[in-house]
Amino acid sequence: MHTPPRVLTVAGSDSGGGAGIQADLKTMLALGTHGMSVVTAVTAQNSLGVQGAWELPAEAVRAQFRSVVDDIGVDAVKTGMLSSAVLVETVAELLAGVRAPVVVDPVGVSKHGDALLAPTALDAVRGALLATATVATPNLDEVAQLTGVRVEEEADMRRAAAAILEFGPRWALIKGGHLAAGHAEGAVDLLTDGTEEHWLRGPRHDNRHTHGTGCTLASALAARLAKGDTVPQAAAAAKEYVTGALAAGFRLGAGIGPVDHGWRRRGTP
Numbered sequence: 001m002h003t004p005p006r007v008l009t010v011a012g013s014d015s016g017g018g019a020g021i022q023a024d025l026k027t028m029l030a031l032g033t034h035g036m037s038v039v040t041a042v043t044a045q046n047s048l049g050v051q052g053a054w055e056l057p058a059e060a061v062r063a064q065f066r067s068v069v070d071d072i073g074v075d076a077v078k079t080g081m082l083s084s085a086v087l088v089e090t091v092a093e094l095l096a097g098v099r100a101p102v103v104v105d106p107v108g109v110s111k112h113g114d115a116l117l118a119p120t121a122l123d124a125v126r127g128a129l130l131a132t133a134t135v136a137t138p139n140l141d142e143v144a145q146l147t148g149v150r151v152e153e154e155a156d157m158r159r160a161a162a163a164i165l166e167f168g169p170r171w172a173l174i175k176g177g178h179l180a181a182g183h184a185e186g187a188v189d190l191l192t193d194g195t196e197e198h199w200l201r202g203p204r205h206d207n208r209h210t211h212g213t214g215c216t217l218a219s220a221l222a223a224r225l226a227k228g229d230t231v232p233q234a235a236a237a238a239k240e241y242v243t244g245a246l247a248a249g250f251r252l253g254a255g256i257g258p259v260d261h262g263w264r265r266r267g268t269p
């Protein structure tokens with residue numbers, strides 16, 4: 001009997017289905033893995049923004065995590081929205097006991113600028129969470145918030161990665177999706193462990209249906225690590241996956257539509 005690799009997401013729910021837990025589980029399925037979830041917060045969210053957010057108690061997060069890990073086990077873990085200092089500390093503590101690869105997406109704000117992490121949680125992200133990561137995947141706003149490094153040109157991404165690596169993750173994957181066109185060649189990300197450097201380059205897609213890019217990239221990365229890829233192999237595969245999902249993004253609601261997490265199954269684009 002075939003048992004697929006087991007991948008756990010620790011993240012917030014996006015009622016609109018484009019980002020968060022929903023994006024993670026769809027991406028994990030699309031990549032041939034068994035997705036599982038620890039819900040940290042529930043958001044009322046759609047294509048227009050985040051209308052409300054409610055955090056779960058630390059005890060509920062701990063209990064979900066133990067239920068999954070103690071019986072089923074995990075081949076990789078991915079974290080997303082963690083909401084508060086208490087939950088960041090709780091999750092960091094839980095991850096310290098995990099031997100499988102961990103992808104930390106230090107989610108700060110949504111595409112619409114709604115806060116998904118309390119400013120008071122930044123110290124715990126720097127001091128506890130990032131050190132548990134096999135790969136940390138900040139976008140440029142998160143890099144600025146966490147390290148003070150402002151990336152304006154592709155070359156600045158090296159300084160950003162070095163500053164993130166100071167907090168202890170094994171690898172940093174700096175997402176350059178927010179770099180203004182003209183300041184980068186296509187959509188470029190930098191993966192480095194401080195020794196090796198891999199520039200992940202994809203075509204830029206400027207359709208506006210980009211809700212969930214970060215969650216999709218981090219989940220695809222976790223799924224490929226669960227399948228036994230090395231970090232550079234997994235990152236290249238994840239970049240290819242998110243690029244296809246972006247190209248196939250579709251209109252939904254009156255605002256920013258989602259990337260298509262299932263684009264490969266649908267044969268698009």
Ligand SMILES: Nc1ncnc2c1ncn2[C@@H]1O[C@H](COP(=O)(O)OP(=O)(O)OP(=O)(O)O)[C@@H](O)[C@H]1O
Nearest residue numbers: 111139175177178187188203204205212213214215
């Ligand atoms: N317009 C685009 N065209 C092609 N690739 C893009 C585009 N925007 C982002 N990407 C890619 O998508 C991935 C996610 O990057 P991005 O910087 O958007 O993350 P994010 O801001 O964390 O996403 P989210 O808003 O979901 O949190 C990266 O691989 C990035 O290069």
Ligand SMILES: Cc1ncc(CO)c(N)n1
Nearest residue numbers: 012013014019020081110
């Ligand atoms: C719940 C949730 N997690 C992550 C993101 C990423 O932007 C989002 N919009 N919503």
